[in-house]
Amino acid sequence: MQFALLIYESADAFASRKSDGADTYTGAWRAYHKALVEAGVFVGGDPLEVPETGTTVRIKEGKQGVQDGPYADTKEQLGGFTILELPSLDAALEWAARCPAAAYGAVEVRPLAPDTKRRIVE
């Protein structure tokens, strides 16, 4: 089954991305990605641009509203996602614990919803 690891990062973590790629942030992520691929569990995923680049659209009572930035105002923001093919939630939690963001932010593990998807794409 497939799981999404949703990566939550603080403003500091987002800021540390700007460096040249020789930093520990990038090094840890590069190694983690390599380990996922080598273990044959990586399905897909991407980092997201910093939260300030987001724009949120909502339509309420027929009126559309557009807002700068992400909707939620919390300390940690969604910074990326990774989709993994794994036999169980236990295995997914193990990979989440190895994720660099588990140490400096938070990693939420969510199963994908293939049944819902099937109903939508049919």
Next chain:
Amino acid sequence: MTESEQENARRIVERVARESYGRLVAYLSVHTRDLAGAEDALSDALVKALTVWPRDGVPQNPEAWLLTTARHSLIDFFRHQRVVSESEPDLLLLTRNTTEANVETNYPDERLKLLFVCAHPAIDPAMHTLLMLQTVLGLDAVRIASAFLVSPKTMGQRLVRAKTKIRDGGIRFEVPEQRQLPQRLEAVLEAIYAAFGIGWDDMAGADQRGRGLAEEAIWLARVLLQLVPAEPEVQGLLALMLHCEARRAARRGRDGHYVPLSEQDPKLWSLPLIEEAEHHLAEASKRGRPGPFQLEAAIQSVHAERARSGRIEWSAVVQFYAHLIRISPSIGRRAGYAAALAEADGPEQGLAVLDTISPDAVSSYQPYWAVRAHLLQRLGRTPEASEAYDRAIGLAEDPAIREFLLRKRG
């Protein structure tokens, strides 16, 4: 009662709960085989103690008070369930001496039976440690779930299922016969060591999960040693854990960075713990029945010797690993053997051992990649070393180890 007396009563409830939990659960469940029922009854009694003791004063014998109260609540439960007829013998046993004054202060210690039940062959080995932590030490499911990286809800369900199997599956609360003892004991020791390993991995205490689990495991081994003093592997396990525990303060630098064993400052090691470990190991080896835990402890003992001699006798470490592999060749032991052999005879020898391990078996085994990277780096095979470092870094859970490896990778 003054506030400080109330605080004092609360502390006594906590202390008795901590020290007597397993003994009380074992005694309350040994005849009914109903672990969940015994735990519920005991937690009712503890909740009651938290209101009664600060108000009326702490009873003369707090443990007996808890036992009596828990028994009453078990009896109420049985009556309520109207299963009196089938549970009559149990009920009789429970009702006997139910007044507090009558409760023998040295009621039988059934914890050994409880340990064997938790590590029973009919129970999934993955549950052995978890059951022990909950029923013998009284750890709650949320804490166990965090330590073992399982969702708390799932952990709760697994524990309930295992306890139901114990109650309904005809698993007897008994100490195995002499003939079966060594094999059954092995499962108990493995389960205790698994708890220690979990507690050890997160010794930094950087997060809450597993904090103190290493101490709990050592405590369990001490209990076990009291109950089966003649089994050398019990002392082997205790010696192994004490040696590791002795190095706790040396495993991290001042700023929290990871310090590998060979670079630790022996002055930071705990001498009393090392001496205690050595005592147990010596006692165990007198029995002339070596086993995996004694051998693992012997390896740690060689490392501890560096505090006196200033050097590590790698050839001895190699010997002990070779013996361990003959008993059972786990990947961890083969990786340890390779690392020791590299120190004794050169990195090529170590690498040759690593090359005999199938790549499929190590695709997510972190220590293998860390050893491999180190040996390739020593051989000057930099691109291959970098690849192996990446694998080790990507598989690391401990951020301090991740940073250590990132630095070494360069």
